[in-house]
Amino acid sequence: MSICTQHMVISILRKNSNRTVSVSTRHAKQLHAHVVKIKGISNEDNILVLSLYSNLNLLHYSTRLFNSLPSPPPPLAWSSLIKCYTSHSLLHLSFSSFNSMRSLGLPPNPHVFPSLIKASTLLKHAKLACSLHASTVRLGLDSDLYIANALINMYAKFHSFNVNTNAGNVFDHLSLTGKSEIHSVRKVFDMMPVTDVVSWNTVIAGYAQNGMFVESLDMVREMGKNGILKPDSFTLSSILPIFAEHVDVYRGKEIHGYAVRNGFDGDVFIGSSLVDMYAKCNRLEDSLCAFYLLPRKDAISWNSIIAGCVQNGEFDRGLGFFRLMLKENVKPMPVSFSSVIPACAHLTALNLGKQLHGCIVRIGFDDNEFIASSLVDMYAKCGNIKIARYVFDRMEKRDMVAWTAIIMGCAMHGHALDAVSLFENMLEDGVRPCYVAFMAVLTACSHAGLVDESWRYFNSMERDFGIAPGLEHYAAVADLLGRAGRLEEAYDFISNMGVQPTGSVWSTLLAACRAHKSVELAEKVVDRLLLIDPENMGAYVLMSNIYSAARRWKDAARLRIQMRKKGLKKTPACSWIEVGKEVHTFMAGDKSHPYYDKINEASNVLLEQMEKEGYVLDTNEVLHDVDEEHKRELLHNHSERLAIAFGIISTTAGTTIRVIKNIRVCTDCHTAIKFIAKIVGREIVVRDNSRFHHFKNGSCSCGDYW
DNA sequence: GTAGGGTTAG
Structure with a gap:
């Protein structure tokens, strides 16, 4: 077999490698056998076959062939081996191989750097990554297409992981702030003499994953303009989550159309993004269509549809898809569990939740933060605050979501003092509270009548954390004032709050008026309430009950007649x-x-x-x-x-x-x-x-x- | 030799 034919075979195999790995593997082995049979074992051929094996990620065959080579193996063999280790996440082996190669006196060649940069990225090892970048600069290789692409990805990932490269960043002299990784992305890209679709896609994805949506979409437009490069399936799957986040189904649909026109719609990555985008835009039926139309479904497609159902309140459906996923022998991922457990929480399905927890422990996913947070919430919502606390206490790393879950759990169970001290512990831990964390602590205060604490937290939101209070925070404080019997104060607070009150905010005050038997204020409140929300049947029921409690039966009856005329029906208890x-x-x-x-x-x-x-x-x-x-x-x-x-x-x-x-x-x-x-x-x-x-x-x- | 999708608290 000539070298030319071999190159042809290799290129065919590479093209097939994503689709039918087993077929390609068989071909690769046949080719290897063929080479051995026709020409005997020649070093040159072995190295070619090794690069083929490594391209197909056949670790076992690659290492075996590598070990059979006479010492010292040539640079190409090393780069194939290192690539194989990196794609199998055997990152330390990647580096130890590189060290062995260097100690044999072989100079670093351009082909090893992308895999090493990728390995240092996966290790989140900023120092290593920066020294690799520095080496490529010294060797004049930092503008090499493949190396630069790997560097762009490295800086983008470090930016999202919040890994600081300042200590050794080769752009150190350019960095004015503490966070320069995303600027380094652009810096590397701008320095490249030649870019390809991968370079563009890496920058686009980097921006998108770091919430820089405008920059990301600008790049896509610019990419289309230059006429040579066209957005491909990678580009689309990076930008679809932007429209999911922005709940922009029209632009999402445009991308869907582009995908169909260009034959990308069968791509499992795009398919999963579409399932997610439609679900996040509250179009569950479209999401289900996208899911059913997928020619091939992987674990992530299943995760997307499970999360989509649960996020749209279709809890039983979400659980159904989870069961179906298991039945189809698709191995659940940590995300599958963190998506499905909230369904148990909403359905108060404690036994089912416990069964899932059992699975999680058996698989060994119990140290996952997302899962643990969802378990804390699930146990709390299912009435078992003790287990919720147990799961929380055992968490190694607690992010703001985990803290919020346990604080809200304590709040719901009336353990207000625990909630308040947990909130303080969270601050001591250096975790910045978010909008929802304040909702949790304010709810705790309101359930226990802690008026002073409530004001303290409410006032610190904007002053110390720059979080503008939202409807929920105002509602919690108003509720607290009302239930503490400070009805007039609550009335003034609601009348002057920074956002437009909803019917439900007035409703809580109406309930307080009922508890404190204040018919007069209740009448004022109900007027304000019905002005905003004329169909609020809760208001009619509450007001009618207030009249009844005051034995004003005629007024009560008048309201009930009004309700009936409007066709409003009380939700049965x-x-x-x-x-x-x-x-x-x-x-x-x-x-x-x-x-x-x-x-x-x-x-x-x-x-x-x-x-x-x-x-x-x-x-x-x-x-x-x-x-x-x-x-x-x-x-x-x-x-x-x-x-x-x-x-x-x-x-x-x-x-x-x-x-x-x-x-x-x-x-x-x-x-x-x-x-x-x-x-x-x-x-x-x-x-x-x-x-x-x-x-x-x-x-x-x-x-x-x- | 390079790049891409999904998830958690109210």
């Missing part, structure tokens, strides 16, 4: 409990459960015992104009009472009972559940729409402030 593998749902006064008679019987026995212990019915909570006996029945049939009674009769003694309710627990039920927990000697955890209540031994974790 509903509670649910997981027993065994089943979720049992109860509505207020619901007699449909197959065990209703038993539930009712247990409920009555409990009531007798409760009354003996001193429980007195609080009929203020019944807001219908009905007689006392009817009120009694209405209260005892509140959905959470039914769910708890069912939990008691269908689980073994001592088991914690976990109930979820879609609206807030009423005062009477809150009192009643404290008695029940004591009588049956169990912990009862109730999650309503804003927080958790842990009832144990006659008291509740919220300290009756909620």
Whole structure:
């Protein structure tokens, strides 16, 4: 076989290498056998075959062939070997091979540098990377196309990893600020006498991954202008996430169109970006289409569709895709778990969440920050703050998301002081709080009535951290003032806040007016509320309840008639409990459960015992104009009472009972559940729409402030 | 010999 034919074969094999590795591998071995058979073992041919093996990433064959070469192997053989080590992430072997090569007296050749630069990038070893850059400068190789491309990638990656190259950066004299990596990217690019599509794509991706979207898109436009280079599938997959982030489905669609016209739409990278882009633009159906149309799906395509479903609130669908992924024998990645666990959190599926946690530990993903954060949140949202704290405490590295998850968890469970001290610990750890972290700590303050702390944090947001308070922060402070009974102050605060209040901000004040029995202010609030949000049925219900509590039945009825005219319906109260593998749902006064008679019987026995212990019915909570006996029945049939009674009769003694309710627990039920927990000697955890209540031994974790 | 996609807290 002539060298010419071999080059042809190699180039064909290279073209095929991405598609059918096994076929190419077979061809490579055939070629090797052929060479040996026809010409015997010649060194030159062996080196050619070695470069073929290394191109196909066949580590085993490459090292075996390399070791069979007579010493010292020529530079080309070394560069093939080093390339192979780098692509197998055997980075230390890359460098030790380079050292061996140097110690044999071989000069460094241009071909080894790209692999070494890549290895130092993967190692995040800035000093090594910079000294390699310096070496290429000394050797006059820093403008070599391949070396410069590797350098661009290196600086771009270090910029995103936040790895500082200042100490040894060859552009040191140019750097005025502490962060010059992204400038070095441009610097290397601008110095290149010749660039190719890889150079452009590397800069474009570098900008895109560092949030420099304008610069990235400008480069794409410029690239199209020069007429020789055209955006390819790499370019597109780098810029699609920009439109996902900006929720710009129109421009995203334009790129989709360009991809179809240029035959890139079957590319699995583009496909996954499209799945993600449509999902992030709230177009789940388009996202699903893009997913189903993919000719080949890899683990990342599956991750994208799972995350897409979960982010769009389609939790069961997300879980379904996760199961399907496993069924199709696609190995889940850490991202698969961090995408699917929030679905368990939202569905309060504690058992499923625990099963997934088990998988995570078995696979060995439990040290992943993203997964750990999602687990902390999941356990907290499923009512198990202890395990949430355990997972958090075991985390080696805690980023702002992890801190926020545990602080919010503590807030939801009424552990306000823990939340506040965790927030302080976070600051001591040098982790800068973000918008959401302030939401968490302010929520904690509001759930516990910590007015002074709340003001302190609220005021420090903008002053110390440059974060402008948003609706959620104002809402938390307003809620706190209202619940502390400082109704007028809350009213003024909302009227003068920096952003337009929403109906829900006024709603919290309306609820506070109800709790503090201020009909007059409530009327003012409801006017403001309905001005912004005329269809807010919660406002009608609350106001009508406030009138009822003040025994102004006519006013209450007037509002209910208005509601009916507008066609607004109250969301029915509903509670649910997981027993065994089943979720049992109860509505207020619901007699449909197959065990209703038993539930009712247990409920009555409990009531007798409760009354003996001193429980007195609080009929203020019944807001219908009905007689006392009817009120009694209405209260005892509140959905959470039914769910708890069912939990008691269908689980073994001592088991914690976990109930979820879609609206807030009423005062009477809150009192009643404290008695029940004591009588049956169990912990009862109730999650309503804003927080958790842990009832144990006659008291509740919220300290009756909620 | 070089380059590219996905993820987490409210």
